[in-house]
Amino acid sequence: MEMKQIEAQTQDPTKSPSGLKILWRELVRDKVALFSLILLLLIMIFVYGVSFILDQDEIVKVDLFAIHQPPSEEFILGTDYGGRDVFGQLIIGTRNSLTIGFAVTLISGIFGIAFGLIAGYFGGHTDNAMMRVLDFFQVLPFTMLVIVFVSIVPKYTILAFCLIFAAFSWMGIARLIRSKALQEKELDYVQASKTLGTSHPKIIFKEVMPNISSLIIVTLTLNLAANIGIESGLSFLGFGFPESTPSLGTLLSYATNPQTLEFRWWIWVPAAVLILVLMLLVRNVGEALRRATDSRQRRG
Amino acid sequence: MAILEVEDLKVYFPVKAGIFNRTVDFIKAVDGVSFTIEEGKTYGLVGESGSGKTTTGRGIIGLETITSGRVVFNGADVTSRKSKSKDMRKDMQMIFQDPYSSLNPRKRVIDIIAEPLRNYERLSKIEEKKRVQELLELVGLSPESIMKYPHEFSGGQRQRIGIARAIALKPKLIIADEPVSALDVSVQAQVLNFMQDIQKELGLTYLFISHDLGIVKHMCDEIAIMYKGRYVEQGTKYDIFQNPQHIYTKRLVAAIPDIDPRNREKQFKFRRQVQKEYESSYSNYFDNEGLAYGLQSISDTHLVALPERG
Numbered sequence: 001m002e003m004k005q006i007e008a009q010t011q012d013p014t015k016s017p018s019g020l021k022i023l024w025r026e027l028v029r030d031k032v033a034l035f036s037l038i039l040l041l042l043i044m045i046f047v048y049g050v051s052f053i054l055d056q057d058e059i060v061k062v063d064l065f066a067i068h069q070p071p072s073e074e075f076i077l078g079t080d081y082g083g084r085d086v087f088g089q090l091i092i093g094t095r096n097s098l099t100i101g102f103a104v105t106l107i108s109g110i111f112g113i114a115f116g117l118i119a120g121y122f123g124g125h126t127d128n129a130m131m132r133v134l135d136f137f138q139v140l141p142f143t144m145l146v147i148v149f150v151s152i153v154p155k156y157t158i159l160a161f162c163l164i165f166a167a168f169s170w171m172g173i174a175r176l177i178r179s180k181a182l183q184e185k186e187l188d189y190v191q192a193s194k195t196l197g198t199s200h201p202k203i204i205f206k207e208v209m210p211n212i213s214s215l216i217i218v219t220l221t222l223n224l225a226a227n228i229g230i231e232s233g234l235s236f237l238g239f240g241f242p243e244s245t246p247s248l249g250t251l252l253s254y255a256t257n258p259q260t261l262e263f264r265w266w267i268w269v270p271a272a273v274l275i276l277v278l279m280l281l282v283r284n285v286g287e288a289l290r291r292a293t294d295s296r297q298r299r300g
Numbered sequence: 301m302a303i304l305e306v307e308d309l310k311v312y313f314p315v316k317a318g319i320f321n322r323t324v325d326f327i328k329a330v331d332g333v334s335f336t337i338e339e340g341k342t343y344g345l346v347g348e349s350g351s352g353k354t355t356t357g358r359g360i361i362g363l364e365t366i367t368s369g370r371v372v373f374n375g376a377d378v379t380s381r382k383s384k385s386k387d388m389r390k391d392m393q394m395i396f397q398d399p400y401s402s403l404n405p406r407k408r409v410i411d412i413i414a415e416p417l418r419n420y421e422r423l424s425k426i427e428e429k430k431r432v433q434e435l436l437e438l439v440g441l442s443p444e445s446i447m448k449y450p451h452e453f454s455g456g457q458r459q460r461i462g463i464a465r466a467i468a469l470k471p472k473l474i475i476a477d478e479p480v481s482a483l484d485v486s487v488q489a490q491v492l493n494f495m496q497d498i499q500k501e502l503g504l505t506y507l508f509i510s511h512d513l514g515i516v517k518h519m520c521d522e523i524a525i526m527y528k529g530r531y532v533e534q535g536t537k538y539d540i541f542q543n544p545q546h547i548y549t550k551r552l553v554a555a556i557p558d559i560d561p562r563n564r565e566k567q568f569k570f571r572r573q574v575q576k577e578y579e580s581s582y583s584n585y586f587d588n589e590g591l592a593y594g595l596q597s598i599s600d601t602h603l604v605a606l607p608e609r610g
Contacts, residue, residue, distance in 0.1 A: 188402035195361055195394045196465065197419040210406040
């Protein structure tokens, strides 16, 4: 029902702008952000498209006759120490990073939003208890715990990784949403819904949540920028996926070998640049959206 | 028949302080208020800001936790947790002060007005639409506007939407919390007259909360004056405006502006006199903490907060 409303709202030109429309307008006005969004979409289409054609098993197969080949016509970006095609690894690695980034953002986002909304809406003792749980999660040494869980999990798949990671990264968004929900619940329309006999869950998710949707979109986008780099970071430390799963982080970690760092740039430079570019692009978009939520900073 | 009886209603807010966030004191927003409202009548609750009149209304409908006291609505005690049933809420509705924040900006008019219907009555989409259109017509808005959003309406129109939502379930009692304070004067009259019209039409009972004595005089049968969480004076419209006994009420009545410039001198003298009386006899009307005394009955309808004699 919510979606229908939003859709209808954006279709009618006579309405005063809705939150989503303001976000979109700001994005279009900010040329850097618009360019970032287009480039990001192009990279994503390319990566997901090409990785569909590529054969992962073929790419990760060790070929001892093609070790450390510089870029050539056969291997566009050369090969690594196992004779594996760097370009193929780059594409599939980027795909994995993006997928993980999106999945972690989504899972932690859904949980964090629900947690924050419930804590903020009910307030009082509920809020107090829930926030202490949140504090507990927040003081845990994040990276270390993820590494521990990643090592003890029996079957190390992308899904398992996403769940473990999401379990330790929902706190920021929960805190933010809670503070907004605390404000929102004092407004009369929430009180009115209560006197009209609407149930709490319905008020929370159908009345309060649509009213903070722009904040949710902005936060999720900015979180996405951070989350895309996660998998690379862990792989770089050696706790990412095994070498049978190509990863940007694995490619980067080859640069810890001084020989590779100095003479075989084709192995690690593209991965490093790609991570940097991806995170910058998402961030540009997110920053534009964030500006749109504050009318004093808007450009559009 | 009394539709609403409030007995010794108290709403206290804790004041927390210190490292352990202990309750060190209470703000007595409502401190022992009792009244009854007869069916079909309009009961006015007047007071300055912070006097607890809004909190009283919110306590009655259940938006504020009651510290102690009893609210009997339609013969049933609605104070206890168990009886906070949905049916009670169905017959008691509220009109909110601010027509801007009381309507969800993300919802269409049809969804706003149909909200109570969806909670209590199983109607088909077509029936529901018809009912909403009827209600819109009743409050004087075009039935075509059901697909609009709240921001497309003016303040007065928005308040009418709020009223349409409140009367959608045909409630018995409506708590009107300063329903026109946020509107400009020309629209105020419109909304007030309209509220009186639907009162006759639907046989509604109003608990009318306001700080505007003129409006209260226009709307209410019985009036209570509140000050610092307590009743100062209660009586019929005549008792309060023609025969005010408490000095606080006298000052309030004296403060009502008179449009006729010929009376200016007279009005000025009268106010001076009331002010003098207030200064000289303050301790006769307020106790050491500056609060009103308990109510004494001076006629069948008229109660005044005076110190007990003898």
